[in-house]
Amino acid sequence: MKTDFKFSNLLGTVYRQGNLLFTPDGTCLLSPVGNRVTVFDLVHNTSYTLPFAHRTNIDRLDLSPRGNLLLTVDETGRAILTNFHRRIAIHHFSFKSRVSALKFSPSGRHFAVGVGRRLQIWQTPSTPGTETNGEIEFAPFVLHRDSAAHFDTVQSIEWSSDSRFLLSASRDLTARVWSLDAEEGFEPTTLAGHRQGVVAAYFNAEQESIYTVSQDGALFRWEYVTKKDPETDEDIADARWRIVKKDLFMQNDAKVNCAAFHAQSNLLVVGFSNGLFGLYDLPEFNMIHLLSVSQSNIDVVTVNKSGEWLAFGSSKHGQLLVWEWQSESYILKQQGHLDSLNSLVYSPDGQKIVTTADDGKVKVWDVKSGFCIVTFTEHTSGVTACEFAKKGSVLFTASLDGSVRAWDLIRYRNFRTFTAPSRLSFSSLAVDPSGEVVCAGSPDSFDIHVWSVQTGQLLDQLTGHEGPVSSLAFAGDGNHLVSGSxxxxxxxxxxxxxxxxxxxxxxxxxxxxxxxxxDGKQVAASTLDGQLSFWNVADAIQEGNVDGRRDVSGGRKVSDRTTAANAAGTKSFNRITYSADGSCILAAGNSKYICLYDVTTGSMIKKFTVSVNLSLDGTQEFLNSRNLTEAGPRALIDETGEASDKEDRIDRTLPGAKRGDAGARTTRPEVRVTCVDFAPTGRAFCAASTEGLLIYSLDTDFVFDPIDLDITITPSTILATLDAAKASAESNTVDDDNTFLKALIMAFRLNESKFIRAVYEAIPPSDIPHVVRSVPTVYLPRLLRFVALAAEETPHLEFNLLWFESLFSCHGRYFKDNSGTFAPELRAVQRAIDDIRENLKRLTEKNLYDLNYLLSKPILADKKPTSVLLPIAADDVEGGDDEMADADDSEGEGEGEWIGLE
Structure with a gap:
């Protein structure tokens, strides 16, 4: 079994904090999810998470105008500069303090950051390897200007369209106008007049007006005018920026949390603390929309380049929305779990992951797109376990509300509910592979309850345990049930x-x-002392034991008085699962580590670190003594009592609440892994953690993984070989060297999907069997996997099917003899062919309905009765208007022509 799993994607969390960002083309949305960044492709309906990770949660991010450089800054002011297209971290830098605003200039040459009350302008680094002014750049971050005219935190920064001027908005009730370089006749200007902190300030498209939005709901429009005497209309003061209009949003006690302005269309979007957002047309201040999109306050709003899509983020409920205001429809509507994840399970086909949490919700996630498909909310308390029936269309969940529910994943409904004779809460679940029997264990009772799925009746209560049943599992053949207590x-x-x-x-x-x-012949058990025990089912004899206390132990909480190695709470595995082939076992617990063990030898193969996010408790190995104050650890001190606004000082949380309370926490979230599960293909596994749903995979797209590469394999030689093959095919000469095969092998050796696809689609259909027959067996897994991927992504239906037919005709015996090795590839082929069949089925059904409709229409009397008549235009007939005129004259009809389809 391959064990080189790498982080692939993060699901279950769509937004945490910070600002949202559209790419320059407006098709993708970047959202900070903790210490990582997730990219949502709104056109292709997919999402992926960038591979780099900060040490704390991300506060600010911005893209250069070209879209090639991504700058992300975390809570401590540490920044990572990333090549966005290649997903590679280029440089790490520290701003020495927390950054409250970040913005690239439209020219892309500079970016401005608000560090506390200071405004800093930096030169934009160039991509490594390029020359700047004839010299290769050495220092990636060069400070251009540093200004400290504000008296409080800078909340927003905006550039003028020509990149010469900046606007900064601050909590000190003012906005300021700056110039990038010294301008003749220009002096930095202060725009004062608001009664509360200024949330944002913007230039209009012509740069003749400035709009400022304050927290109390006031909108001021400023223009560079002279002051005139109202009676004589003469100038009585010099020209300067003055307020020419004041407007109020009139939202009662709600405050303005965020705003965004689209200068080209003069659209202003404002998000309020009561979950409403308003869309206004400036400068007339006409309200276009006022809608509620969240149950809590809107923390961030942004507009894409065309001004059609609005993106909203709410950190309290983890909501992310993209709304098209013209059609009043949602482009994206996602929300993560409100509370800790409890369990997860892969569907039997490996295409979906189901998660359950303490918020009582059951969510189904699509692995390929990364989006939540459906959310079930029928449970009234925390959902503790979930299991699939063998066919994959039925899901079972157990909850603390005393019910076990069965869900139909075709119609998305709850069709059966199982309950016990007395009121119990269920914490463990197991389903018979045939889907006829479901079992559940409870922390309140020592019995195992067994129900019939078809009738919903309680069949039996298995007694024998003398303590709460903590875990249940069925054997693959369904003959045995194992329980741990x-x-x-x-x-x-x-x-x-x-x-x-x-x-x-x-x-x-x-x-x-x-x-x-x-295979049902062995049982593994994890105990509180950190031991993994392996038992033979037939003889009930212990076959092996693994001491995992040292392996899983790690991470020190802020309040711990002992070192990470001596912490007692992290020395056991709460969840274990076997790999698809049964050779390895994956174990995780209340720790930042996931351990992969070899069952035969009992040795640890690999250890995965779930998170390095220091915003979570339990990720540090050593505590910093500088964070220890006279009142205790600095992280445990509640500093909200020192807030300036009364609303911020009110503490509405439950004392000491960690789980089950939907309000703000007074304690830091702790890093832990509550559940792990292998994909049915064995090429991926997922883990439910505090960060979200982490997916580790062997199939990573952006990994350079060449095979048998030498100095002659370059993109230019591949294209040259392909051109030679095309020339040979066009001249109809016999290709004795099989040049197409040579180009294909070279592309696979370089392993760049762009060149593989270019060669693949250039091979003539008549040459496919000849090429496939000569492919070396070492390249067959890669070729089969690529053709399956091409069948899902490209529209070449018959071409892809010809490849499938040739592959299985020429190498079918080899695939059958090595079916275990080729299992993931064969599953991908099966999925691709099923999709093709379903698409063809829908198309033929639609054509059948269309033909039946056309045949049911009345037929004109002067035409053949067996004809289907369709009106056509004159331009559609070969010969154009002249032939149509002749036809009109011969028929004697004036208005049009009917052509019969025999």
Whole structure:
């Protein structure tokens, strides 16, 4: 089994804090999710997470106007400069303090940052390897100007369209106009007059007016005019920026949290603290829309380049919305879980992941697109476990509200609810592979409840445990059920046998999780003392043991008085799962580590670090003594009481609440992994953590992974070989060297998808069997995987099917003999062919309905009765208007022509 898993994507969290950002073409949206950045492609309906990670949560991000450089800054002022197209971190830099505003100039030569009350302008670094003014750049970050005229935090920065001037808005009730360089006759200007902090300031398209928006809901329009005497209309003061109009948003007690302005269309979008947003046409201040998009305050709003799409983010509920205001429709509407994730499970086809959480919601995520497909909200309390039936169309969930529910994932509805005779809360769940029986365990009762799925009746209560049942699992053949309990025993039950008694297998500590090997011959159990025990099902004999205390231990909380190595809470695995082939086991717990073990040898193969985010508790190995004050650790001191606004000082949270409270926390979230699961293909696994739903995969698109590469394999030689093959095909000469095959092999050796696709689509259909027959077997997995991907992404239907036919005709025996090795590729082929079949089925059904409709129409009397008549225009007939005129004269009809389709 391959174990080189790498971080692939982050699901389950769509927005945390900071600002949102559209790409220059307006098709993608960048959202900060903790210490990472997720990109939502709104046109192709996909999402991906950039591979770099900050040490704390991201506060600000911005893209250069060309869209090639991404600058992200975290809570501590540390910045990462990234090549956005290649997804590679170029440079790390620190602004020494928290950054409150960040903006690139329209020219792309400079960017401005608000560091506290200071405004700093920096020169934009060039892409590494390029020359600037004839010299290769050495220092990537060069300070151009540093100004400190504001008296409070800078909240917003905007550039003029010619990149000569800047506007900064601050909490000190003022906005200021700056120039990039010294301008003749220009002096920095202060725009004062607001009664509360200025949220944003903008130039209009002609740069003749300035709009400022304050927190109390006031909009001022400024123009560079002279003051005139109202009676004589003569100038009585010099020209300067003056308020020419004042408008109020009139939202009662709601404050303005954010604003965005689209200068080309004069559209102003304002987000309020009550969840409403307003869309206004300036300068007349006409309200276009006033809608509620969130239950809590809107933290950030932005507009794309064309001004059609508005993006909103709400950090309290983790909501992300993209709204098209002209058609009044949602382009994107996503929300993560409000509380801690409890469990997850892959669907049997590996295309969906189901997550459950303490907020009582069940969410279904699409692995390919990264979006949430559907959310079930019928549970009234935390959902603790979820399992799929074998066919994958039925999902079962267990909850603390005392119910186990069955969901139909075709019609998206709850079709069965199972309850116990007495009121219990369920914490563990197992489903028979045939989908006929569902079992659940409870922390309130020591019995295992067994229901019939078809009738919904309680079939049996398995007694024997002397403590709460913590985990359940069915064998792959459905003959046995294994249960683990806090009474330090593991029991194996024969549900469908005559005798349902079981002998306990005694362990040394409380059992936290159990798992069956896919072949059903071995059981693994994780206990509170950090041990992994492996038991033979047939003989009930322990086959092996792994001590994982040292492996999983790591991370120190702020309040810990002991070191990370001696912390007691991180020394056990709360969830374990076998790989698809049963050779490895994946284990995770209340720690920042996930461990992968080899079952046969008991050795740890690899350790994955879930998060390096210091904003979470339990990620540090060593505590910094400078953060220890007389009142205790600085991170535990509640500093909101010192806020200047009364609303910010009110503490509405429950004392000490960590889970179950939807309000703001008074404690820091702790890093932990509540559940892990392998994909059915074995090429990926996912983990439910505090950060969200992390996916680790062997298939990473942006990894340069050449095979058998030498100095002659370059993009230019591949294209030259392809041109030679095309020339040979056009001249109809016999290609003895099989040049197309040579170009294809060279492209696979370089392993760049762009060149592979160019060669693949250039091969004539008649040459496909000849090329496939000569492909070396070492390249067959890559070729099969590529053709399956091309069948999903490209419109060449028959061309892709010809490749499939040739591959299985020429190498079918080899695929069959190595079906275990080719399992992921064969699944991808099956999925691609199923999609083609479904698309063709829908198309033929539509054509059938269209033809039936046309045949049902009345037929003109002067035409053949077997003809289908369609009106056509004169330009559609070969010969043009002359032939149509002749036809009109011969028929004697004036207005048009009817052509019969025989």
């Amino acid at each position: 806090w009474d330090r025993t593991v029991r194996i039950w024969s549900i469908f046998g005559r005798s349902q008694t079981s002998e306990p297998s005694q362990l040394l500590s409380d059992v936290l999780s159990v798992a069956f090997r896919p």
